[in-house]
Amino acid sequence: MDYEEFADEKCQSLMQIQEEFREKFGIDRYELWHYDAELELLRLYNDDQDQLFLKYIPIGTFSLKSETWMWSWYNEYAAEPSKENLLVIKDFGIKNDYHKLVEGTFSADEFDCWEFAAICFDKLDGIGVYRLTTEKLHSYLLVNKILEDDAVEVIKYRQQKVNCEAHGYSRDAFVCQHLNLEQSKGFEEAFDTYRGMQLDEDDDFQAWCSECEKVRLQSDGWNDESEEFAKIKLICEDCYFELKSFNSK
Numbered sequence: 001m002d003y004e005e006f007a008d009e010k011c012q013s014l015m016q017i018q019e020e021f022r023e024k025f026g027i028d029r030y031e032l033w034h035y036d037a038e039l040e041l042l043r044l045y046n047d048d049q050d051q052l053f054l055k056y057i058p059i060g061t062f063s064l065k066s067e068t069w070m071w072s073w074y075n076e077y078a079a080e081p082s083k084e085n086l087l088v089i090k091d092f093g094i095k096n097d098y099h100k101l102v103e104g105t106f107s108a109d110e111f112d113c114w115e116f117a118a119i120c121f122d123k124l125d126g127i128g129v130y131r132l133t134t135e136k137l138h139s140y141l142l143v144n145k146i147l148e149d150d151a152v153e154v155i156k157y158r159q160q161k162v163n164c165e166a167h168g169y170s171r172d173a174f175v176c177q178h179l180n181l182e183q184s185k186g187f188e189e190a191f192d193t194y195r196g197m198q199l200d201e202d203d204d205f206q207a208w209c210s211e212c213e214k215v216r217l218q219s220d221g222w223n224d225e226s227e228e229f230a231k232i233k234l235i236c237e238d239c240y241f242e243l244k245s246f247n248s249k
């Protein structure tokens with residue numbers, strides 16, 4: 001079977017399933033979405049009560065500007081661990097000499113994208129496909145599970161509180177007013193941290209600059225004086241680790 005024939009067949013069968021999927025779970029009812037790449041969790045919602053949590057595998061993205069497709073396994077910025085699952089598709093492409101399944105990125109159109117989604121749906125366990133659309137990018141996600149409210153991923157997601165403009169929802173982190181990404185100012189932490197680490201219930205990511213550390217030591221720890229100097233502020237976990245890698249230099 002040549003690629004076009006193969007892809008067309010898969011596309012046909014996806015289209016039928018898609019309709020059921022959207023109807024059954026009321027997918028189109030939700031106006032807002034948010035996803036957490038590390039948890040591979042997609043949240044569709046109208047408000048905090050009216051929402052649906054889905055588990056997904058990232059298929060790939062279509063850039064509207066350059067009109068190119070990129071498979072998620074090829075995308076170094078895709079943080080989802082399950083992007084590796086897509087290598088099955090690549091292997092399948094190699095065996096059958098289907099170039100579009102083998103190359104990481106290339107010119108494509110929207111029709112191609114749905115074919116890729118359909119092939120992934122067929123080869124990997126899925127219950128439907130969701131397309132996230134922004135001005136510049138369409139991201140195709142293979143949904144493989146509807147998550148219950150007590151699923152580990154949902155609980156973790158809920159523990160994340162900050163809604164950062166750059167990074168979306170993430171856990172709280174606290175830093176002094178002086179830390180920025182322009183000039184390295186040292187990075188003192190309450191305890192050693194790494195991105196994504198588990199925290200005890202009463203622990204937070206906390207960091208301050210070398211100047212704050214001096215004041216803190218002079219005033220025997222955190223008190224009114226050192227806190228006034230530091231003016232600790234709330235930021236997101238991702239911002240925290242950007243500051244950490246910049247200011248630790």
Ligand SMILES: [Zn+2]
Pocket residue numbers: 176177178179208209210211212213229230
């Ligand atoms: Zn400081």
Ligand SMILES: [Zn+2]
Pocket residue numbers: 164165166167168235236237238239240
């Ligand atoms: Zn952030």
